[in-house]
Amino acid sequence: MTKERVIEVIKNNIIENLDDLEVDDIDPQKSMKDYGANSLDMIEVVSCSMRELKIKIPRSELADIANIDHLADKFMDYVDK
Amino acid sequence: MKRIGIEKINLYGTSLFLDQVKLAEARGKDPDKVVTDFLIDVRSLNPPYEDTVTMGANAAGPMLTEEDKSSISMLIVGTEGSVDFGKPISTNIHGALKLTPNVRNFETKHACYCGVAALDTALNWIASGLNRGKKALVITTDFSRMHLNTKEEFVMGGVAAALLVSENPKVIEYELVKKGSWTTNVYDTFRPSARHEVGNNEISLFSYIDALEGSYADYVKQCGNSIDFDTHFSYINYHTPFPAMSFQAHRTLCNIARPRKKAEVKESFQKKVFPTLLYSRKVGSTYGASNFVGLCALMESINTLKAGDRVGFFTYGSGAIGEFYSGLICPEAQVTIKSLNLDGHFDSRREVSVEEYEMIEKIRESYIENPNFAPDFSILDNWYDAHYRDRGYLVLKEVKDFYRTYEWS
Known part of the structure; x- marks a missing residue:
């Protein structure tokens, strides 16, 4: 699993859960909040992405992550295990 | 196995409320977004002469007959808003309710799990047979601290619930062998001092x-891994730090059972979860009383509720614990709930303006750790005379050298 693929999964789940967004609009260096996501939207994006990637991470470890790229890094730690 | 559960239940949602739309306007926020994001229409508010002791007593007092009182030999009060670090408020409430001396009493603390922790202890005591036919009074009472001009200000509130727990349940009978627990050590929300809720x-x-995922998986395991999520529960009552959280909770369990589109989750939510939100939308944060506020709302909202309908419950306490458990609605449940006139109780509350709310919160704040004060009963256009006087509510009369004196109005 490449990091690019993980970012693609996260991006797809962001556009599934937020209105008026295209995959190409999303910059991984930004936070989901920058695209109008509230806390519950972020929970859903994380839940759907973990399910798709078949990984399980304590969500409480994810709350301080600054942007989509860092979230992908955290996912990669578990994908590789 | 004996049938054990709630024989009587009552709520006390304070005597004042604040409109969330007016608060949003005062804070320069979009009122529609505030109401939609949190699903709170109004939040409850205490006058300065009420606290967690009075709320708990005011929930329990009206539902107990003298016969009930003599049958109680355990009193547990769950709270994260006690008025003392040593003396439990169960003693204040025991005195106010004039229960017999041969009662075991104590307070439970575990953030919003305090109420279910208290209930579960009572259920297990009765299941053990050591109750010798006696009943338990379980109370959970909580109120938020001052959060003026913060983003958390829109998810504040408070409410008390009182439960008479016995082997003659008339509201809900719990399935004691079906319960899932999940614990972790986390600093999510906590109260590190008498003033802070951070x-x-x-x-x-x-x-x-x-915690929801972890405790539900444990529940399924306790049930022999044979649950069809879509048919097993007639209704599900999720802990509500704010009512809108229950949608996300339901979405999570729906998708664990079988990934599905948001529209299908919404349809299931409207049918199985939304009826549990009737009163939390009038209270705001329900703290330790959450599962009981939801249960009352369900019984009030659904006229077609049947005996034996299974209700799933999720309770969450910051710190943290999650528990998933279930119960079966009793045949007498709707007669019991209608007799409470909870709608009448919530409708009798006085609305306060944003300015009045800020005044009340500042007065309450000034009382914290203050050894001497006497609440002003004339505020809010003599609301005490209009609503409390001669109506049998417990109020805080004064605090002198830290000793608190309560009296019935």
Whole structure:
């Protein structure tokens, strides 16, 4: 699993859960909040992405992550295990 | 196995409320977004002469007959808003309710799990047979602290619930062998001093969902891994730090059972979960009383509720614990709930303006750790005379050298 693929999964789940967004609009260096996501939207994006990637991470470890790229890094730690 | 559960139940949602739309306008926020994001229409508010002791007593007092009182030999009060670090408020409430001396009493603390922790202890005591036919009074009472001009200000509130727990349930009978638990050590929301209620909302919401997944998986295991999520529960009552959280909770369990589109989750939510939100939308944060506020709302909202309908419950306490458990509605449940006139209780509350709310919160704040004060009963256009006087509510009369004196109005 490449990091690019993980970012693609996260991006797809962001556009599934937020209105008026295209995959190409999303910059991984930004936070989901920058695209109008509230806390519950972020929970859903994380839940759907973990399910798709078949990984399980304590969500409480994810709350301080600054942007989509860092979230992908955290996912990669578990994908590789 | 004996049938054990709630024989009587009552709520006390304070005597004042604040409109969330007016608060949003005063704070320069979009009122529609505030109401939609949190699903709170109005939040409850205490006058300065009420606290967690009076709320708990005011929930229990009206539902107890003299016969009930003599049958109680355990009193447990769950709260994260006690008025003392040593003396439990169960003693204040025991005195106010004039229960017999041969009662075991104590207070439970575990953030919003305090109420279910108290209930579960009572259920297990009765299941053990050591109750010798006696009943338990379980109370859970909580109220938020001052949060003027913060982003958390829109998810504040408070409410008390009182439950008479016995082997003659008339509201709900719990399935004691079906219960899943999940614990972790996390700082999500906490009260490190008598003034502060702090934390990180996102960590708390993430932790809530972890606890939901973990405790539900444990529940399924206790049930022999043979649950069809879509048919097993008639209704599900999720802990509500704010009512809108229950949608995310339901979405999580729906998708664990079988990934599905948001529209299908919404349809299931409207049918199985939304009826549990009737009163939390009038209270705001329900703290330790959450599962009981939801149960009353369900019984009031659904006229077609049947005996034996299974209700799933999720309780969450920051810190943190999640528990998933279930119960069966009793045949007498709707007669019991209608007799409470909870709608009448909520409708009798006085609306306060944003300015009045700020005044009340500042007065309450000035009382914290203050050894001497006497609440002013004339505020809010003599609301005490209009609503309390001669109506049998417990109020805080004065605090002198830290000794608190309560009296019935």
